[in-house]
Amino acid sequence: MTINWFRAVLYRLALLLLLCTLFGLLIDQLAWTLAAGLALHTLWTLRQLLRFQNWLKNHPNELPPDARGVWHDIFDSIYQMQRRDARHRQRLQAVIDRIQSSTAALKDAVVMVDREGHLEWWNHAAERLLGLRAPADSGQTVTNLIRDPRFVSFFEQGAYRETLDIHSPIDANVWLQYAITRYGEGERLMVVRDVTRLHNLEQMRKDFVANVSHELRTPLTVVVGYLETLTDNVDEINPRWKRALLQMQQQGRRMQSLLNDLLLLARLETSDTAAETKPVAVERMLATIRQDAQALSGEQNHRITLEALSDRRLLGVEGELRSAFSNLVFNAVKYTPAGGDIHVRWWVDDNGAHMSVRDNGVGIAPQHISRLTERFYRVDSSRNSNTGGTGLGLAIVKHVLIRHDGELKIHSAVGQGSSFTCHFPLKRLV
The missing domain is CATH 3.30.565.10 (Histidine kinase-like ATPase, C-terminal domain)
Structure with a gap:
């Protein structure tokens, strides 16, 4: 309550007491008149409080009830505050709606997870890629819905410097890439991309390198074998071919070493170490x-x-x-x-x-x-x-x-x- 309101209340109360005192002196009932005046003032104040409570509880979006004096100022101030808060909420809601609309339009899945690992919100792509269902899955633990042990280990490790590529939980032919970022007070934002095309291209590259290396291995072995036979009998060969044969043998062994390394890399990328x-x-x-x-x-x-x-x-x-x-x-x-x-x-x-x-x-x-x-x-x-x-x-x-x-x-x-x-x-x- 401001100083002006406080003065107005004191002024009205003093005026009431003065009138009650004058009337009580006239009828020679000063005490009873003062008591009645204070009682009426209390009842009037209680009535305003009830009207105030009824307005806030049952009709908060309507105009405030008519009142006079301090209560008129109180009703009007609360009403103006409500209108300012409503405009502020509308602006915030508009921003949230735009963010959600733009996120919902993404082809990548976006999932918001609270600090305990429960699902809070996700876009339409998450339903398509991860099989999430609204509103049935809201509040569920994310590791209960995506149960791949690699994802569970990745999600619980806490440090998300790298991404994780695994199969989709609803389609084994689809490869998904998970990236998690922490924000707020322990919440996590999970972005999931469909990387099936990239994975298939990478697999084609690996298969191509492995197949070419394997196919080149046999003819190169034959060439190197004949070169070794020739260099073993280098004394019987024209001297001007000696240097050429030695260089050919050196480069042949170099190519064999290269093919062996390529085959080893291909095996490392495709085999299971467990x-x-x-x-x-x-x-x-x-x-x-x-x-x-x-x-x-x-x-x-x-x-x-x-x-x-x-x-x-x-x-x-x-x-x-x-x-x-x-x-x-x-x-x-x-x-x-x-x-x-x-x-x-x-x-x-x-x-x-x-x-x-x-x-x-x-x-x-x-x-x-x-x-x-x-x-x-x-x-x-x-x-x-x-x-x-x-x-x-x-x-x-x-x-x-x-x-x-x-x-x-x-x-x-x-x-x-x-x-x-x-x-x-x-x-x-x-």
């Missing part, structure tokens, strides 16, 4: 890889050291892990100058298991590091040609680590060497 896993003794595997790397070094006399700080076994596919670890060690041998140091380390801590390869070679410029695991990406193509690299080694390492829930971290600086570290989660340790 049925092949077993405990792998990493420290013994690294000891063997170190011996092979020392033999590869040959006259370059690299100092290759191994530091195995744990005998814990890693759950995985031994052949794939050997391929990944040997690629990292052999790369260090290829790209470290003669007499350089290469240190291989295996250890376990509270964050999981780790294998690192550190060298003091030429190093890698920062702009190349993020692309090193791409297929056929080469920092220096001429250097790779001299060393016989296929450009697929780190791509193989990346795919092997993905299949083993691992992650590859690369740290390098030009002239200061490089460090490649494989991180595995604790659940992979036996």
Whole structure:
């Protein structure tokens, strides 16, 4: 109540008391007159309160009842506040309607999930892609409706840096990509895209590479075999063909290595690792890889050291892990100058298991590091040609680590060497 209202109430009450006092003195009943006047004023105030309560409860959208004085100001102020709030709600509702209309028109499914994982709202595309039904599924837990174990694990992990590609829960021929973003006080916004076409194109690419690599393998084996036969009898051949045959044999072996890497990548992308896993003794595997790397070094006399700080076994596919670890060690041998140091380390801590390869070679410029695991990406193509690299080694390492829930971290600086570290989660340790 404002000061003006307070003064008006005091003025009316004082005027009432004055009139009652004068009338009471005239009839010689001052006390009874004052009591009657106050009672009438109280009854009038109660009547206004009842009218006020009835208006707010039963007729809030109608004009306020007629009143005088302070109550007229109260009714009018409340009515003006209601009108302002109504206009504000209309504007907010218009914004919400536009957002919902634009979201409903999207081809991608949009689902709003509260902090407990219950469905709050979704658009029409979510009904088409995920099979959600309104209003029956409202308030249901999202993991009860999308029960794929991969989605449940993805949804409950809490960190949504990557997306998840799995089959649609209502159509096994449709591939969906899930992306989740946190907002507000723990709520989550889930966007689901139909990536069936992209997945089919990617599968066609994989099948093409695998089939071509497989078909080229047989004729290339024949060619390399005949070249080896010819080079074994090089003394009986015209001397001017000797250099050509040796170069042909070298490039043939290079092509064989490339095909083998392509076939390995194709197998990593298409096979299931779950049925092949077993405990792998990493420290013994690294000891063997170190011996092979020392033999590869040959006259370059690299100092290759191994530091195995744990005998814990890693759950995985031994052949794939050997391929990944040997690629990292052999790369260090290829790209470290003669007499350089290469240190291989295996250890376990509270964050999981780790294998690192550190060298003091030429190093890698920062702009190349993020692309090193791409297929056929080469920092220096001429250097790779001299060393016989296929450009697929780190791509193989990346795919092997993905299949083993691992992650590859690369740290390098030009002239200061490089460090490649494989991180595995604790659940992979036996």
